Amino acid sequence: MTIERFPVEAGHVLMFARAIGDPNPVYADPGYAAGTELGGVIAPPTFVEAGAHFDPDYPLRPRPGEPWFGSGREPSGTAAGRGDGAGLHAEQRYEYHRPVRVGDVLSASTRPGRTWEKVGRRAGRLTFTETVTEYHDEHGDLVVTATSVSVRTERPVDPEVG
Amino acid sequence: MVLGVGDVAVGDQREAILVDGLTRTQIVQYAGASGDFNPLHTDESFATGAAGYPAVFAHGMLTMGIGGRLITDWVGDGRLVRFSARFVRQVWPGDTLFGVATVEAVRSDGRGAYVDVSLVIRNQHHLVVLEGTSTARMDARPSARWGWCQGDVGPRCS
Numbered sequence: 001m002t003i004e005r006f007p008v009e010a011g012h013v014l015m016f017a018r019a020i021g022d023p024n025p026v027y028a029d030p031g032y033a034a035g036t037e038l039g040g041v042i043a044p045p046t047f048v049e050a051g052a053h054f055d056p057d058y059p060l061r062p063r064p065g066e067p068w069f070g071s072g073r074e075p076s077g078t079a080a081g082r083g084d085g086a087g088l089h090a091e092q093r094y095e096y097h098r099p100v101r102v103g104d105v106l107s108a109s110t111r112p113g114r115t116w117e118k119v120g121r122r123a124g125r126l127t128f129t130e131t132v133t134e135y136h137d138e139h140g141d142l143v144v145t146a147t148s149v150s151v152r153t154e155r156p157v158d159p160e161v162g
Numbered sequence: 163m164v165l166g167v168g169d170v171a172v173g174d175q176r177e178a179i180l181v182d183g184l185t186r187t188q189i190v191q192y193a194g195a196s197g198d199f200n201p202l203h204t205d206e207s208f209a210t211g212a213a214g215y216p217a218v219f220a221h222g223m224l225t226m227g228i229g230g231r232l233i234t235d236w237v238g239d240g241r242l243v244r245f246s247a248r249f250v251r252q253v254w255p256g257d258t259l260f261g262v263a264t265v266e267a268v269r270s271d272g273r274g275a276y277v278d279v280s281l282v283i284r285n286q287h288h289l290v291v292l293e294g295t296s297t298a299r300m301d302a303r304p305s306a307r308w309g310w311c312q313g314d315v316g317p318r319c320s
Contacts, residue, residue, distance in 0.1 A: 012195070015191075015194070015195045016195040016196065016227075018191065018195070019188065019191040019192040019194070019195040019196070019224070019227070020192065020224065020227030020228050020230070020231070021180075021181060021188070021228055021231070022227075022228075022230075022231045022234075024231070024234070024235070024239065026239040026240075036239060037164065037240075038239060038240045042239065042240050044227060044230060044234075045227075045230045045234065045242050045245050046223055046226055046227040046230060046245075049196050049197075049198070049223050050195060050196050050197055051197075052196060052197035052198055053197035058197065060197075060198050060199050060200045061197060061199050062199060068201075069201065069208070069212075070199075070201030070204075070205045070208045071201065071205050071207035071208040071211070071212070074211075074212075075207045075208050075210075075211025075212040076208055076211075076212035076213075088222075088249075089221070089222040089223065089249055090222075090248065090249055091246070091247065091248045091249065092222065092223065092226060092246065092247050092249075093244070093245075093246035093247075094242075094244065094245045094246065095243065095244055096242050096243050096244070096245070099239075099240035
């Protein structure tokens, strides 16, 4: 994955903070944020995920005129099946070199990390794959290093309740 | 609010109900804001009829985002240097999530003072859905409350 330009916009940060249910004004109110040690609106810790909107090749976004694996006339618009072919998200790690601020223009590049296997009780053989994404600002300074671990399972994971 | 050395001790905890009955609408909100439109999370027909799950389920990153607040409300805004989470179980519509944050360490090195805070999120069945760790930068100022200072941790300690 490569994101050339990920502008961190006030409205986007506001919507993201609402989606995670965090009413902290430091994510939404420039007047409040100006009076803090940060001096301006910042983004919540997991906001860089929203860079997916700016990844031209992001596979989990429908594109006009192209088949989409979600439902329409049928439960799936493609023969692809389960929809977790890219793996379920097992783990996420962030290292913050500074807070992400409204007004930043980030870029991101991804490199593969480690891969390993284990046998799980609820979903059969599990294959874990690590992906490391570095987010730089417009000056080339590193802002966030994100490591995502995805797991591919043999079968859907049992819900296991109670 | 920003933590200073002396404001917290190992074992201190904060807990909260993070979400009371997660709605499909909040999952949809997260899909829109994050850009992750995987229909497993937002499309009941796909999740049940094509993917074989009992329902849609939340993005792991939604649970991590919801839980992050318990830490940032405590350590202060923009203070995190690390935040990690393991997604142990899926989170389903209707789930209520309880979070517990615990101070695991308070430490300082040549560059500053830090607090390590763990995060455990459980559902209404008391099953762990997320296990997290974090590190945040603290102020090295002498604490007004305790009136002492770890002398080697910063300029304000002189």
